[in-house]
Amino acid sequence: MIVKHLGVVEYESTYEAMQAFTRDRSADAPDELWLCEHPSVYTLGLSEQSALTPLRADIACVKTNRGGQITYHGPGQIVAYPLVNLSRLNFFVREYVFRLEEAIIKTLNHWDVTAHRVPHAPGVYVNTKDPHGHGVLRKQGVAPGSTSTEPDFMGLSKIAALGVKVSRHFTYHGLALNVNMDLSPFQSIHPCGYEGLNTTDLRSLGLVLNCEDVQPVLAEKLQTYLSP
Numbered sequence: 001m002i003v004k005h006l007g008v009v010e011y012e013s014t015y016e017a018m019q020a021f022t023r024d025r026s027a028d029a030p031d032e033l034w035l036c037e038h039p040s041v042y043t044l045g046l047s048e049q050s051a052l053t054p055l056r057a058d059i060a061c062v063k064t065n066r067g068g069q070i071t072y073h074g075p076g077q078i079v080a081y082p083l084v085n086l087s088r089l090n091f092f093v094r095e096y097v098f099r100l101e102e103a104i105i106k107t108l109n110h111w112d113v114t115a116h117r118v119p120h121a122p123g124v125y126v127n128t129k130d131p132h133g134h135g136v137l138r139k140q141g142v143a144p145g146s147t148s149t150e151p152d153f154m155g156l157s158k159i160a161a162l163g164v165k166v167s168r169h170f171t172y173h174g175l176a177l178n179v180n181m182d183l184s185p186f187q188s189i190h191p192c193g194y195e196g197l198n199t200t201d202l203r204s205l206g207l208v209l210n211c212e213d214v215q216p217v218l219a220e221k222l223q224t225y226l227s228p
């Protein structure tokens with residue numbers, strides 16, 4: 001996998017570059033991983049009904065073809081775009097998403113942060129009241145006595161979002177990990193479509209880190225979990 005550190009780049013030009021790369025690549029072309037930060041921008045997935053009215057007038061909003069709903073990108077957040085051939089890796093989409101989550105979880109574990117999945121709600125979550133604790137939570141995603149598939153976040157806050165697109169078995173879009181950012185733009189949306197879902201970052205958990213500190217660890221974990 002070729003790893004490219006793009007620095008701070010505009011979202012729309014990066015989106016266009018991902019589409020062009022995916023359209024033009026051959027089946028035997030090497031996979032790539034693009035790591036970057038974006039200036040402030042809201043992005044809408046194919047299900048876009050989660051925006052509140054109005055969005056912040058000072059932040060652009062871009063419609064995309066990725067899965068999921070609305071999210072926010074901004075300085076202090078690592079955005080990772082794995083451009084991989086799922087056929088060559090022999091992964092189905094569900095396993096690919098699981099592996100993306102696992103790479104984020106292991107990245108957070110590197111700094112002794114305990115991370116969680118929530119069924120039916122792709123992404124990675126932390127218990128902000130006890131981010132380093134290893135206690136067993138009650139069954140995630142299901143409220144006691146409920147048979148609903150509606151996620152129950154149990155006081156968890158979202159620290160990483162996922163949104164992917166697969167075209168001809170090639171992936172693009174990817175994940176965003178909150179490191180050291182202004183979280184206030186999330187207050188104008190229902191993050192990933194869930195009303196009342198809180199967001200957090202590593203700084204809010206007491207870790208004094210920046211994206212340059214975290215990017216190499218995340219890149220290593222993604223390379224590991226996106227290997228055959």
